[in-house]
Amino acid sequence: MADMNFFAVDLGATSGRTILGTIVDGKLEQRELTRFPNQIIETGGHFFWDIFALYNEILRGLKVVADEHLDIASIGIDTWGVDFVMIGKDGGVLRNPYCYRDPHTNHAMEEYFKLVPKEKVYEKTGIQFMQFNSLFQLATLRKNNDSALEVADKILFVPDALMYMLTGRAVCEYTILSTSQFLDPRTKKIDPELIGVIGLKESQFGRYVNPSDHVGLLTAEVQKQTGLGAVPVVAVAGHDTGAAVAAVPAENEKFAYLSCGTWSLLGIEVKDAIISEKSFEYNFTNEGGVEGTTRFLKNICGMWLLERCRKEWTDAPADVNQINKDSMDAPAFQSFIFPDAPEFSNPTSMVEAIQGYCRRTGQPVPQGYKAMARCIFESLAMRYRQVLGYLKDMAPFPIEKLHVIGGGSKNGYLMQMAADSIGIPVVTGPMEGTAIGNIMLQAKAAGMVNDMFEMRHIIANSVELKTYLPQNTEAWDVAYGRYLTVTGTERE
Numbered sequence: 001m002a003d004m005n006f007f008a009v010d011l012g013a014t015s016g017r018t019i020l021g022t023i024v025d026g027k028l029e030q031r032e033l034t035r036f037p038n039q040i041i042e043t044g045g046h047f048f049w050d051i052f053a054l055y056n057e058i059l060r061g062l063k064v065v066a067d068e069h070l071d072i073a074s075i076g077i078d079t080w081g082v083d084f085v086m087i088g089k090d091g092g093v094l095r096n097p098y099c100y101r102d103p104h105t106n107h108a109m110e111e112y113f114k115l116v117p118k119e120k121v122y123e124k125t126g127i128q129f130m131q132f133n134s135l136f137q138l139a140t141l142r143k144n145n146d147s148a149l150e151v152a153d154k155i156l157f158v159p160d161a162l163m164y165m166l167t168g169r170a171v172c173e174y175t176i177l178s179t180s181q182f183l184d185p186r187t188k189k190i191d192p193e194l195i196g197v198i199g200l201k202e203s204q205f206g207r208y209v210n211p212s213d214h215v216g217l218l219t220a221e222v223q224k225q226t227g228l229g230a231v232p233v234v235a236v237a238g239h240d241t242g243a244a245v246a247a248v249p250a251e252n253e254k255f256a257y258l259s260c261g262t263w264s265l266l267g268i269e270v271k272d273a274i275i276s277e278k279s280f281e282y283n284f285t286n287e288g289g290v291e292g293t294t295r296f297l298k299n300i301c302g303m304w305l306l307e308r309c310r311k312e313w314t315d316a317p318a319d320v321n322q323i324n325k326d327s328m329d330a331p332a333f334q335s336f337i338f339p340d341a342p343e344f345s346n347p348t349s350m351v352e353a354i355q356g357y358c359r360r361t362g363q364p365v366p367q368g369y370k371a372m373a374r375c376i377f378e379s380l381a382m383r384y385r386q387v388l389g390y391l392k393d394m395a396p397f398p399i400e401k402l403h404v405i406g407g408g409s410k411n412g413y414l415m416q417m418a419a420d421s422i423g424i425p426v427v428t429g430p431m432e433g434t435a436i437g438n439i440m441l442q443a444k445a446a447g448m449v450n451d452m453f454e455m456r457h458i459i460a461n462s463v464e465l466k467t468y469l470p471q472n473t474e475a476w477d478v479a480y481g482r483y484l485t486v487t488g489t490e491r492e
Helices: 053-069 110-112 116-123 134-143 149-151 160-166 194-198 220-226 241-246 277-279 306-314 320-329 351-362 368-394 412-422 433-445 452-461 473-487
Strands: 005-011 015-024 027-037 039-041 047-048 074-077 084-087 152-156 171-172 208-209 211-217 232-235 253-259 264-270 285-288 293-301 403-406 426-428 466-468
Touching: 005 053, 005 241, 005 433, 015 053, 015 433, 027 053, 053 160, 053 220, 074 160, 074 241, 074 433, 084 134, 084 160, 084 403, 084 452, 110 134, 110 403, 134 149, 134 194, 134 253, 134 403, 152 160, 160 171, 160 211, 160 232, 211 466, 232 433, 241 253, 241 264, 241 285, 241 293, 241 433, 253 368, 264 368, 277 368, 277 433, 306 320, 306 351, 320 412, 351 368, 368 412, 368 473, 403 412, 412 426, 412 466, 412 473, 426 433, 433 452
Parallel strands: 005 074, 074 232, 171 208, 253 403, 403 426
Antiparallel strands: 005 015, 015 027, 039 047, 084 152, 211 232, 253 264, 264 293, 285 293, 426 466
16 A cells, blocks of 8 residues: 555644654654644633634644645544533534633532432443543533533534534544543443433534544635645544553553653553442543543543643753753652642642642652652652552453553653552653554554554554663662552552
8 A cells, every 4th residue: 555644633731733644664654743832821710722723733734734745644633631612503613612720620529419429420431530521511611600501502522623623523532522421431422311410412512433433524714724625534532542542562451551741641451441349449430442442541640740840940951851860869769749639730839839748748848850850750650559559459451561652751760760669661652652643543544554453563663662670679669658658548
């Protein structure tokens, strides 16, 4: 089969980019076309995403394709989960979407559980309870008599909304829907009771599609603006973690994965959802994967901690790689934080939040960027160990290695800490897993690969992998006991 080009849009919670992917001689080649910030807008006491700015950046990337006379077989979009855009009966966007970090969902879960008990919600969905899940966002908007929700004809998750703006076709992609907490993983459809109690209907969420399904063609308006023809838009794994996990170059099923970026998502890939008393107790989630698989995982706060601190540090180098290296100058195991503590969600000052946590728990208070970065990295490595322990307790197979994908995999110091902490090999790569998964799912739609096994074989041949073996595990075992004590998380 002739070489084909694919246009991938990869949008994260802090930045986005467009990539040209090409499969040549059984290997994937990538070229970044554009990169841009994705900024949270604060106005009127709320936090929003600028959906029009993101749409405009997609058009900018497509114009590069047209200007360079490149032929692209299709377009695919992946983004973060849970957030959504409301569309009016006239087809127009009603308002910029709320950001999941908006505080309007504080206490939303408790309010919703008055309508449907917590245990029933979990039994129906198997989704981890987080106050910003789409279900609780929508319930909050309904409770607040939100004017946009009152007149919404369609409610589209962010990647679906962007595909709608490109094609005029309203769809609801499986992996992004699975982040909502109103998908039934058994039927792979929306549970009518969970949305019915807040006055919504299944028909408001668009036509169901799966990864590699065809959505539509670029509208005449978009063709005119970009200079392209009627290019197909393909549903990839709309949730960026789903796309990233599709890119894990695993040899067999006996692995766990860590998508390490703004968020850390740690889990395993299974055929059927795991919904049990233990998964409920540990607050694990069952999200949709490629080819009908389930991503059984837990969300962990990730490099968000470091990203926010970097904005405040005045003594730190601009180069994050130098910060990572400098952190090793600080003494080991001085202070730990619980990365998922509520005060780290969106504090006014992350530095003060970390220092306040350490002070409150009777630990040395980290001073300066070196000590604080080391505290963050060691705390994340401890949290990985904790969550991996829960996974081992529930996985239907032994976990022999941890595959790490995403930008955090570049931090070799953190990766070695992770291996030391969890006691099994850590394999890093690909770093840009979401974009690679996005591209390969487009390749599958084009008939270039048949299944996930072929996708992962090509990926393994295309990227450089690095393995970190456990070292100094006895010291980490002792420190882990201290971590559990100071964070009070023997049982969450």
